[in-house]
Amino acid sequence: MDKLQKYVKLIINVGVNIQKGQKLLIRCPVDCAYFARMAMEEAYAAGADDVLIQWGDEKSSRINYLMAPDSNFGKELEWEKARIQYLVDQGYNMLGVLAADPEILKGVDPERITKDQKVMATTMKPLMEKVSSSAIQWTLASVPNPAWARKVFPNAKSDEEAIGLMWDAIYAASRVDGKDPVENWKTHIATMQKKVDALMAHNFKHLRFKNAAGTDLEITLPEGHLWVACGEEAATGYNFIANIPTEEVFTAPLRTGTNGIVYSTKPLVFMGDIIDEFWIKFKDGKVTEFGAKQNEHLLDKVINTHPNADYLGEVALVPHSSPISQSGILWYNTLYDENASCHLALGKAYPYTVKGAVGKSDDELNAMGVNQSLAHTDFMMGSADMSIVGVTYDGKEIAVFTGGEWAI
């Protein structure tokens, strides 16, 4: 069996973990239709009852953004809402295939994108609630396309060579190698679960981050915070892994509990552009000052477009030795880059990372210190010399990371 076939099996049988009699929605760009078809076959082979493919195409979206009249944006469609409700009512699980050109939105009027995102958020809400509450099994899988592959491997001599290199990198990052990837993942999940157990046992009040890049940050964690790693159980009773690869152990910061300064260690791709070498200062959770050597005005958009995007919603720990970090590749793709580095997210916190938070309103969540926002933007701040110290409620200091690696 070739690696592509193994990767598809991993996505279907471990990622979304589809079971006999279940339904599956595959969201896939038209340019990697072959991948959707392979996933469909694999899902039926696993006993799926129904597999639907919903096609997308960012290239024609770009044409729309550039050429359609203004009246074309911000329209809510009733039949589209009915479609989403149907998928929810029928209990479709979901595989999202990602094959984005990191620069596809370059030069597009941000107003139009914002209008579309708002419509999308409203329309997709019932399905996204099932996703974010783990009511269904779901996963995201990346597939290379020429634009992404050549951005990551600018020295490749052809699209084909770049895509070949990209696939090799994806297989390595996803632990698809000579051995059975399903077994590889069982071991990996068990290892990460041990870190979760240790962090939960210490029940830290603060985490203190320091490195030579200049980061000097204290993050207070809310009471009842829950550390989460790969492998969640859905309300269906089956486990799934939302992202393959995944190397992160994460939780929510206390909304008002971050103080100090953090320096980015990798570029942030935002609306087709790159924000690089930036820093952010926090006081009582809120961003008070920031700067960037590249595209500071876009960092301003990240922080100031949506309410509460100037508070943190996620803190994630990733060892510097993770295979993705070791690849030395800048992926221009958050799902990969975030697994190469400790990171923070500006904006929304996931309610399932705080005890008793699931099901509460946005106002209630903000009041209890679980930040809610339309935005959720990850940025990387890990490094080979990152030190993280955990402070317990009785004041004990415990090394969590030393020299960029787990110390716990």
Next chain:
Amino acid sequence: MDKLQKYVKLIINVGVNIQKGQKLLIRCPVDCAYFARMAMEEAYAAGADDVLIQWGDEKSSRINYLMAPDSNFGKELEWEKARIQYLVDQGYNMLGVLAADPEILKGVDPERITKDQKVMATTMKPLMEKVSSSAIQWTLASVPNPAWARKVFPNAKSDEEAIGLMWDAIYAASRVDGKDPVENWKTHIATMQKKVDALMAHNFKHLRFKNAAGTDLEITLPEGHLWVACGEEAATGYNFIANIPTEEVFTAPLRTGTNGIVYSTKPLVFMGDIIDEFWIKFKDGKVTEFGAKQNEHLLDKVINTHPNADYLGEVALVPHSSPISQSGILWYNTLYDENASCHLALGKAYPYTVKGAVGKSDDELNAMGVNQSLAHTDFMMGSADMSIVGVTYDGKEIAVFTGGEWAI
């Protein structure tokens, strides 16, 4: 400007003839997404107000047919009906991009296909009514894919070579050459309109077909029959050309007025298989006997699956010198092959080919001699030696075709 770009312009500006402020739905297979994107750009350049793409994929449909459980077929979806109604209410015009593998349904359970076709017919009905009554502008355009191209050019050494040959054939058949294709089409439309005018002036009662292949057939035409060629005016007030290329001049036979025998002169592709060298006998319009050297059992399905598929619904005249006939290519695609040869269709007649028929119920149409059926299957019977004699109401015999060419 390259020929592909010229072809796209022809499809948008002559085929569907999109106007400033109009909306366009493009139905397109995922494997030729580039074509949909070019058409979208061209439509916006022509002033379109909104261009929607609806993707299809016969390869994943095939996987569904082969692997999904029975419960998956014959489901009517309310949201899908709401989507179609929305397109109708908003007045979307339509471009259908065709890129079919002629053998994609080979080996699929015909029960499943029939179930799906019934659901499709019900779901699409409001839109198809707009199409068949020319309430909107619409056109169909073919794009080569490897399966089709290699079937047509089995000696090509690669997919690329076959697709290149196929494009050349499509450009030639569509009159996309060194000159302005839009001008070429104006001339062509005027020529065909002259044939329509001559046929209308004679108002024939019968047409008698004879050739050396063995065809000896008399077709009675209904009172008030209308001859139709390319270039219709939609209810929008704008002309459109439903098929590019088009070489046929056609009308409806009287349901009960066909007698004699007809021999096929080209293979008929049906459900992925080929029916070849067949003949059909008619008595008072109804098929009484038939035979085929290849796949006679499939010819039986053509004639006996749907009620009234054993009566004729179309008679079409195409000169043997048409560019498509001269290409010498067997296209395995009705939209092309039907323009290479005089042909008949078993099943549904188009109400707009008989005066006073539009808007009548199926029962009323059948009673007035305009055959109605779920099926409409074209088959080719023209030849280089085809003779067609028209008989007027006062018994005069006039040569319509001699030696396969227009004589009128």
